[in-house]
Amino acid sequence: MLINPRAGSTFFLAEILLGIQLEPDDPFPTDHCGACTRCITACPTQCILPNRSIDARRCISYLTIELKDDIPENLRPQIGNWIFGCDICQQACPWNRFSLPADSAFEPKIPLPVLTSDLLLSSVEFNQRFKKSPIKRAKRRGYLRNLAVAIGNNENENENDIPILEKAMQDNEPTIREHAKWAQEKRTAKKGTADFSPHLLAQTEIRNLKKLLIATNNKGKVKELQDLLKDTGIELVTPADINLILEVEEDGKNYSENAGKKAIAFAAASGLVSLADDSGLEVDALGGAPGLYSARYAPHGEKEGGDADRRAFLLQNLQDKPRPWKAHFHATIAIATPSAEVEFAEGNCFGEIIPEERGNNGFGYDPVFLFPELNQTMAELDMARKNRLSHRALAVMNAMPILKKLFGV
16 A cells, blocks of 8 residues: 555556656655554455455455456455445555545546446446446446445345346346345345344344443543544443442453453443443553553552653653654454443554653643654644544544444434
């Protein structure tokens, strides 16, 4: 992925053929990815490998544009509703928070497709509709194939889908017929099993509650999470609102264990869906410390003392290390139901530690955590910008599909 720290990674790549020789540019010397694996984690088909190479055979852009044959059946559910290309890795890349507005020349020229009606496009209609459009690259066969997969994956069932899929099963193209049949079978299977789902009653009860408990006693986290979740349509509740006094020992071996333990405990005690997080600051020069122990980072590991004491101890340990002191914040969010079902989402933000404190808008290590590209610490950001850039904001963004599934918002 081509990354520009000031503009993100969403570039239109092209080639210019010239009849002259040019001096090649030097390779990019800086690794802007660091320890970040958000694109690897976000990719639905796992086409981005841990060594950062791409298995193009699994890439949704390849499958929906370049592949001329049937899409492998095991990959179809993972494609979701992508019908021409995919931007999930771009959306996941934290550098794109700095991206610039797109040139109007790249704005869509045609309206978004209505999946079911487009599935019945004739060859003439397809050519007219997508004249001078990149979608013609997939050809009618590929485009309608992709539409059928999206309809099969669509969670919002429409009674009109089945007869349209049946018509598509009579298409002259074998690929369209096969994918329409797959979609029809998947929709029929979902309809047939919905009434017998063992979790249906529990899910209905959860949706009816419309309340989400923010499972923390940390006032700074409560405020930040309330700001991040205020527009979801979910009623937010704090432990103080329901007179719940609960302390959960954070003795897990990783962020997920701690966050999950807290979410499950608060959900069981309150009878509400509960959202907890565990977060930490990881500094490269300290081998990832303070990490899991960020909240109790002190000479002997005691939790006594305040945020200022922990920041002072951090800077003391860094004073003999060469700068820049690269670091990142990590957050893991756990969302648990009263029946102890739990799901997770993660977020990371990258920067560096500076030796002097700046800003008054944060807590914890925020005053010494600098975004070099902005020349601002986390504590200097206004709340609107912090709610786009912080590790907790990114974790909440990644948790939205879980909340939507539970609450139907």
